[in-house]
Amino acid sequence: MIQIAVMGFGTIGSGVFDVVNTNREILRKNAGDDVEVKYVLDIREFPGQPVEKVLIHDVDTIIQDPDVSIVVETMGGVEPAFTFVKKALEAGKSVATSNKELVAKKGAELLALAKEKSVNFFFEASVGGGIPIIRPLLSCLTADDIEEVTGILNGTTNYILTKMNREGMSFEAALKEAQDNGFAERKPEADVEGYDACRKIAILSSIVLGQRVDFEDIYTEGISKVTTEDFAYANKLGWEIKLLASSQKADGNVYAMVAPALVKPGHPLYAVSDVFNGIMVHGNMVDDVMFYGRGAGKDATASAVVADVVEAAKNPGVTVYGGWTEEKKALSDIATSRKQFLVRVKNEGLEAARAAFGEFDAMDACVEGEFGFLTKEISEAEFAEAAAKVPEMLHRIRVQK
Ligand code: HSE
Numbered sequence: 319m320i321q322i323a324v325m326g327f328g329t330i331g332s333g334v335f336d337v338v339n340t341n342r343e344i345l346r347k348n349a350g351d352d353v354e355v356k357y358v359l360d361i362r363e364f365p366g367q368p369v370e371k372v373l374i375h376d377v378d379t380i381i382q383d384p385d386v387s388i389v390v391e392t393m394g395g396v397e398p399a400f401t402f403v404k405k406a407l408e409a410g411k412s413v414a415t416s417n418k419e420l421v422a423k424k425g426a427e428l429l430a431l432a433k434e435k436s437v438n439f440f441f442e443a444s445v446g447g448g449i450p451i452i453r454p455l456l457s458c459l460t461a462d463d464i465e466e467v468t469g470i471l472n473g474t475t476n477y478i479l480t481k482m483n484r485e486g487m488s489f490e491a492a493l494k495e496a497q498d499n500g501f502a503e504r505k506p507e508a509d510v511e512g513y514d515a516c517r518k519i520a521i522l523s524s525i526v527l528g529q530r531v532d533f534e535d536i537y538t539e540g541i542s543k544v545t546t547e548d549f550a551y552a553n554k555l556g557w558e559i560k561l562l563a564s565s566q567k568a569d570g571n572v573y574a575m576v577a578p579a580l581v582k583p584g585h586p587l588y589a590v591s592d593v594f595n596g597i598m599v600h601g602n603m604v605d606d607v608m609f610y611g612r613g614a615g616k617d618a619t620a621s622a623v624v625a626d627v628v629e630a631a632k633n634p635g636v637t638v639y640g641g642w643t644e645e646k647k648a649l650s651d652i653a654t655s656r657k658q659f660l661v662r663v664k665n666e667g668l669e670a671a672r673a674a675f676g677e678f679d680a681m682d683a684c685v686e687g688e689f690g691f692l693t694k695e696i697s698e699a700e701f702a703e704a705a706a707k708v709p710e711m712l713h714r715i716r717v718q719k
Contacts, residue, residue, distance in 0.1 A: 320349055320631045323357040323380040325402055326393030327369060330416045330443070331358065333620025334390050335369060345624070349631040353624075356386055359402075377402050381409045388630045390623055391415040400424050407431045407439060414626035416443035416619055422517035426530040429641035436635050440626035445471065445518040446595050448618025449611040453629075455525045455599070456639040462601030464526040468564035468718070469597035470590045471518040473614040474502045474509035475541050475561045479578075480591045483549055483558065489542060501593055511540035512561065512576040519563035522597075523574050526565060528640075529647035531574065537652045539577040548715055550683035551660055551690045557582050560590070562718060571650035579718040580660055587718075653699040658717040662690045667710025674707040688712060 322338075324331050338345065338355055345353045357374045364370050377398075380386055389406040391413055393399045399420045403413050407428065415421065420428075421441045432439035442452045446469070455464070470476050474496060481492035493510065496502035508514045520533035541561050552559050557580045565574045581588045586608040590596035595613025600606050612618035629638065663671045665687055668680070678691040693701065705711055 320351050320353045320387065320627075321356040321385045322353060322388045322390060322627055323359065323383075323386045324355055324390045324392060325359040325377065325380070325399075326391065327358050327360040327362070327364065327373075328392060328394070329616045330619050330623065331360075331390070331392035332369070333616035334392060334623050337617070337620045337624045341624070345628065349628045351631070353627065353631070356383070377405065381405050381411075386411060387634070388412045388414065388627050390627065391417055391420070392623065393417065395419055396423050400428075403428060403439075404431065407435055407437060410435050410437055412438040412440070412630035414440045414442075414623050414630060416441070416623050418444040418514070418517045418521060420444075422520045422533045425521065425524060426642055426644040430644060433637045433640065436637055438630045438633060438638055439641075440630060441521070442626050443619045443622035445521050446597055446609065446611070447473075447613040447615060448621050449595055449597065449609050449613060450622070451522070451597050451609050452525065454607075454609070455522065456641070459599065459601055459604060459607070462603045464599060464601050466564065466566045466600040467519070467522045467526055467597065468562055468566070468587065469519070469522070470560050470587055470595050471515040471563045471597070471613065472509055472512075472561060473593035473595055473612075474506065475512075475515070476591065476595070477501050477593045478510070479541060479544065479559055479561065482544070482546065483552070486546060486549070488546055489544060510542050512538040512563075513540075515561060515563040515576045519565055519574055519576060523565040523572075524642040524647075527572065527647045528642050529645050530642055531565075531647050531649065535649050536574045536576060538575075541578050543713065544578050544715075545713065547662065547683075547685045547688070548660075548713060550685050551662065551681060552580055554681060554683045555580070555660075557717075558588055559715065560587060560718075562587070568655070571654060572647065573652055573655045574649050575652055575655070577716060579716045581718045585718060653702075654697055656695050656697050657701075657719075658695050659693045659701055659714045660690060660717060661693060661705075661714045662688055662712040663708060664688050664710040664712060667708050670708045670710060674704040692717065
């Protein structure tokens with residue numbers, strides 16, 4: 319019998335409980351033994367619900383029980399999750415978590431502790447929900463030099479951008495609809511300002527680089543400034559606007575960034591819409607590899623957590639993946655990163671724009687009082703310098719290659 323404990327009975331934690339009960343036979347076959355939830359830790363009571371029988375309120379009940387070999391952490395946030403996970407690893411238990419804040423902030427330390435104790439710290443569900451991406455990067459793609467990881471890593475913002483594009487909604491109206499449909503939180507900043515995607519790309523970057531990438535170092539822009547006018551130009555070009563999180567090696571530099579970008583039809587992420595996530599990985603040997611699926615939601619995310627439980631059960635006493643070290647990886651300043659930009663300018667700024675950016679073909683997207691144009695491929699620093707000379711500039715969006 320593989321006895322596990324689940325810390326946090328929210329959406330994902332209750333999903334884990336459901337997956338273990340629904341897929342009992344499959345798990346027995348794949349893990350080699352029955353998987354049983356011995357404890358669920360939560361501060362709340364759940365009277366009359368099946369979970370009541372295994373509900374506890376003291377983490378030490380789990381830590382001190384030698385029969386519990388694997389602990390699932392689905393509490394979210396850094397504390398008390400960090401303290402509890404650390405205690406579990408110190409007690410020689412493997413941990414599977416869906417908590418991106420915890421992995422982005424404390425991943426290196428927890429991976430080192432897991433190695434010291436010959437157990438595992440797994441976190442497949444922390445990025446891309448139910449999409450397999452962590453284990454493929456740590457295992458299937460380890461023969462490659464991964465030169466780029468670019469993803470749509472946030473379902474809420476992808477849903478909002480899809481609504482804005484297909485139904486001509488404003489950002490505010492699309493956000494309200496997402497909230498009414500339960501896709502966006504009442505406090506939406508973490509999603510719409512890109513902080514959630516930033517933590518996820520920090521985790522993927524750390525794996526690819528083998529060193530700790532601090533999410534605080536990643537340039538992050540959300541989607542709250544994307545407008546229906548921006549979509550008028552995107553539609554005219556036949557392109558999509560997506561919130562892209564990317565990590566890229568270029569000319570000896572390593573850049574990481576979260577920002578809205580125009581995506582062309584030939585790009586693998588172009589067709590990733592609604593709440594779906596997509597992650598494109600480019601390796602020097604394998605070329606482009608694309609991962610697609612549900613990046614959030616109870617069942618999909620819980621499926622990834624329970625798969626980690628199975629992986630831990632199959633590897634007792636062996637730390638399967640090193641992950642990344644605590645040595646910090648310094649990212650390059652994005653000022654030297656090169657991109658093309660779509661720029662929108664008030665009509666009266668035409669001369670100033672031509673003087674600052676050079677000749678261009680002005681685009682008319684039937685938006686009154688303004689025009690748009692595409693720059694050449696230039697560095698962020700060159701763009702900022704030119705843009706400062708055009709006070710009539712309304713907005714700019716980067717173009718994904
Ligand atoms: N808020 C996240 C999203 C949930 O919208 O993608 C998954 O991390």
